[in-house]
Amino acid sequence: MIEVDVESLGVRALNERLHRLPRDTNERLWKITNPKGAHALAAGLDRPLSIEIEGHVGYYCGGMNKQAEITINGHAGPGLAENIMSGVVRVKGNASQSAAASGRGGLVVIGGDASSRCGISMKGVDIVVGGSVGHMSAFMAQAGHLVVCGNAGAHLGDSIYEAVIYVGGEVESLGSDCIEKPMTDEHRSKLEQLLASAGLRVQAARFRRFGSARQLYNFKVDHAAQY
Amino acid sequence: MPRSTKAKPTAPATAANPAGRREHASFPPVVIAEIQRAAREGIYDIRGLGAKRRLPSFDDLIFLGASISRYPLEGYREKCATNVTIGARFAKKPIELKIPITIAGMSFGSLSANAKEALGRAASEMGTSTTTGDGGMTQEERRASKILVYQVLPSRYGHDPDHMRSCEAIEVVVGQGAKPGGGGMLLGLKVTERVAGMRTLPVGIDQRSACRHPDWTGPDDLEIKIAELREVTDWEKPIYVKVGATRVKYDVALAVKAGADAVVVDGMQGGTGATQDVFIEHVGIPTLPAVRQAAEALQELDMHRKVQLIVSGGIRNGADVAKALALGADAVSIGTAALMALNCNAPLFLEDYAKLGTAPGYCHHCQTGRCPVGVTTQDPELEARLDPELAAHRVRNYLATMVLEAQTLARACGKSHLHNLEPEDLAALTIEAAAMAKVPLAGTDWIPGRGGA
Numbered sequence: 001m002i003e004v005d006v007e008s009l010g011v012r013a014l015n016e017r018l019h020r021l022p023r024d025t026n027e028r029l030w031k032i033t034n035p036k037g038a039h040a041l042a043a044g045l046d047r048p049l050s051i052e053i054e055g056h057v058g059y060y061c062g063g064m065n066k067q068a069e070i071t072i073n074g075h076a077g078p079g080l081a082e083n084i085m086s087g088v089v090r091v092k093g094n095a096s097q098s099a100a101a102s103g104r105g106g107l108v109v110i111g112g113d114a115s116s117r118c119g120i121s122m123k124g125v126d127i128v129v130g131g132s133v134g135h136m137s138a139f140m141a142q143a144g145h146l147v148v149c150g151n152a153g154a155h156l157g158d159s160i161y162e163a164v165i166y167v168g169g170e171v172e173s174l175g176s177d178c179i180e181k182p183m184t185d186e187h188r189s190k191l192e193q194l195l196a197s198a199g200l201r202v203q204a205a206r207f208r209r210f211g212s213a214r215q216l217y218n219f220k221v222d223h224a225a226q227y
Numbered sequence: 228m229p230r231s232t233k234a235k236p237t238a239p240a241t242a243a244n245p246a247g248r249r250e251h252a253s254f255p256p257v258v259i260a261e262i263q264r265a266a267r268e269g270i271y272d273i274r275g276l277g278a279k280r281r282l283p284s285f286d287d288l289i290f291l292g293a294s295i296s297r298y299p300l301e302g303y304r305e306k307c308a309t310n311v312t313i314g315a316r317f318a319k320k321p322i323e324l325k326i327p328i329t330i331a332g333m334s335f336g337s338l339s340a341n342a343k344e345a346l347g348r349a350a351s352e353m354g355t356s357t358t359t360g361d362g363g364m365t366q367e368e369r370r371a372s373k374i375l376v377y378q379v380l381p382s383r384y385g386h387d388p389d390h391m392r393s394c395e396a397i398e399v400v401v402g403q404g405a406k407p408g409g410g411g412m413l414l415g416l417k418v419t420e421r422v423a424g425m426r427t428l429p430v431g432i433d434q435r436s437a438c439r440h441p442d443w444t445g446p447d448d449l450e451i452k453i454a455e456l457r458e459v460t461d462w463e464k465p466i467y468v469k470v471g472a473t474r475v476k477y478d479v480a481l482a483v484k485a486g487a488d489a490v491v492v493d494g495m496q497g498g499t500g501a502t503q504d505v506f507i508e509h510v511g512i513p514t515l516p517a518v519r520q521a522a523e524a525l526q527e528l529d530m531h532r533k534v535q536l537i538v539s540g541g542i543r544n545g546a547d548v549a550k551a552l553a554l555g556a557d558a559v560s561i562g563t564a565a566l567m568a569l570n571c572n573a574p575l576f577l578e579d580y581a582k583l584g585t586a587p588g589y590c591h592h593c594q595t596g597r598c599p600v601g602v603t604t605q606d607p608e609l610e611a612r613l614d615p616e617l618a619a620h621r622v623r624n625y626l627a628t629m630v631l632e633a634q635t636l637a638r639a640c641g642k643s644h645l646h647n648l649e650p651e652d653l654a655a656l657t658i659e660a661a662a663m664a665k666v667p668l669a670g671t672d673w674i675p676g677r678g679g680a
Contacts, residue, residue, distance in 0.1 A: 044459030064388040079442035101441035102383035
C-alpha cells in the first residue's frame, strides 16, 4: 500500500500521480491521509485502483471516476462522485448536496445521510444511501437506481425520467410526475442486489418503489401547471 | 341623419393595404394572429434562431479610415495579422487560432451529423475551432475538427471525461444569448434513437434540459468546479466560461475571479435550436453593448488580453468581426451565420419550406426537425441533402471572406493586426449605438452618458 499525505504533497501532485499510472500498474492500493476538506481529490481517475481516504473531503471527490474504488472514511462535500462513469465511490459518513450528480455508471454508497439533490440528473449510476436524503433528490433523474434506506425529503423525483427510486422510510412529498409504483419480485431482487453490493444488511421488504408517471414526456397544455 | 358605419380610408393605399385601412399600432395583424394562435393552442410558440426584432447593432457603427492624421496600410504587401492565442492564463496547452472567428457550440441532435462534420472540416481548414453542444460529442465532429472545444452544460447529456480529455479546450456553459436563464429544449421529433441514446433519454420525448448546473451554483462554487475540471484534465486545457449577455460586467468579472482562461459573451441575437419565442425576443441585451461592457470589465481588472473575450450573437460579416474586435473582443464566434453558409434558408426544396408554412429567408423551424436543407434535422432523407464536403467548402469560403473583409477594414485604419483595432477607430450613426458602444456620434465628440458637450 502506498501512503500519501495530501497536506504535504498537495492535491495537484497527487492527482497527477494517480492519472499517470500505467494501465497495467501494480501500484493499486493507496491510502490518502490528511485530506482536510480538499476539493477534487482523486477526481478524473481511470485505473482499477483501491483508494482509502482517511478524513473528510471537500467538493467533487471522485468526480468523473472510472474504474477506481474510492472509500472515504469521513464526510464528503458537494458533488461527491459527480458524473461517475464506473467503479465505486463510498463515503462512510454523510455527503453534502448533489451527490453522484449526473452519474452515468458505477456505484455510489453513502453510509450516513445525503443532503439535497442527491442523484440529480443521474444517468445510469446506482446510488445507495444508508440514511436519509434531502429535498429534490433524483431531480430530473434519467436512468439508474437511487436506494434510500431512511427518509426522503420534499419533492422526491421531480421531473423524473426512467430512473427507479426505492425508499425504506417516509417520503415527505413527491415531485412533479413522480408516482409510487408496485414492487414486483423483479424489483425486490434488484433492490436486494443493490443493498448487497453496498454491503448494507437491510430488509428489502419494507421498501417502496417510485418512478415516472411519464405524463410530462410530451408538452400538453393540461399539464402547464406542473412544468 | 344617421352616421355612415362604413370605414373611410385613413392610411395611404399601398400594395399590402390597397384600401388604405388604418393599422392598429398596438394590435397590428401579426399581433392579432399571435393572440389567436395562443388562444387556439394554449401554449407558447417555440422556434429556432435568435431575436428577429430590430436592435441596435454593429450596423450602427462605422470605421474612421486613415487619412492625414494617421496612415493606412498598403493592402498589397503590408501584413495584417489575424492570429489569436486563447488560454495562456492558466492552461499548459493554450490554443492557437489562425483567425479570430470560431464556430459556436451547437448540439448534435439540434444539428445533423453532416452539419457538425461540415463545420468541423471548414474550421480545421481555416485553422480555427469548433464546439460541441448540449448532447455530447460525436466521433464525426471529433474526427473533422483539429481544434474542438468541449462544452460542459447544465444537462451534462453524454458528459464523458474521455471526450473532455480528447478535446483542446473546455467551455463551461452558464447561459446563451437566445435564452439567458433558460435551459435547452429538443422537441420529440428530433429525439431519434441515436440522439436519445447519447442523452440517456427515452426516444421521442420533448426533452427539456436543466437551466442550472447540477453540482454548483454561484461564483464561489464555479471557482471550485473549474478547479475540478482542471484537475481532471491535468491543467492542460484552456477553460472558457460562456454567459448569455445580461449583467455583463458582473458576469465577466465573476468568471475571471472564478479562474476562467476565456469568457464567451453571447448577445441576444445569438441563436437557438428551439426556445420559446417570448424568451428569444425579451431576455438579454444586444451584442453591441455586451462587447463594450465585457471589455471594460476585463480592463478594470487589468485582465484585457490576458483573459480572452470571445463575442457571439448575430455576427454576419467581416465588418461585424472588425467592429467587435475594435470594441475589445479577442475573437468572435458564429452559429446562425455558419448554418446559413451551410444552406440554412437557401432557396432550395421550396415545396418543403411550404410544407412548414414558410419560405426561404423566413424559416426558423429548426425545432421541427424538418429542415428542408438538411442542417437542423435527424431525418436521414433530409440530412442526405447536405453533402458534408461541399458544405464544408462553403463554410470555409465564408470564413475566408469574413477574414478578408475584416483585414480590409483594419488596413484602412492603419492596423497591422486585427487586435490593434480600437474604439477610437469607430463612430456611431445613432445616439443609441453611441451610448451602448461608448463611441462618439459621427461628426460630434458626444458620447451619451459620458458627460461633456
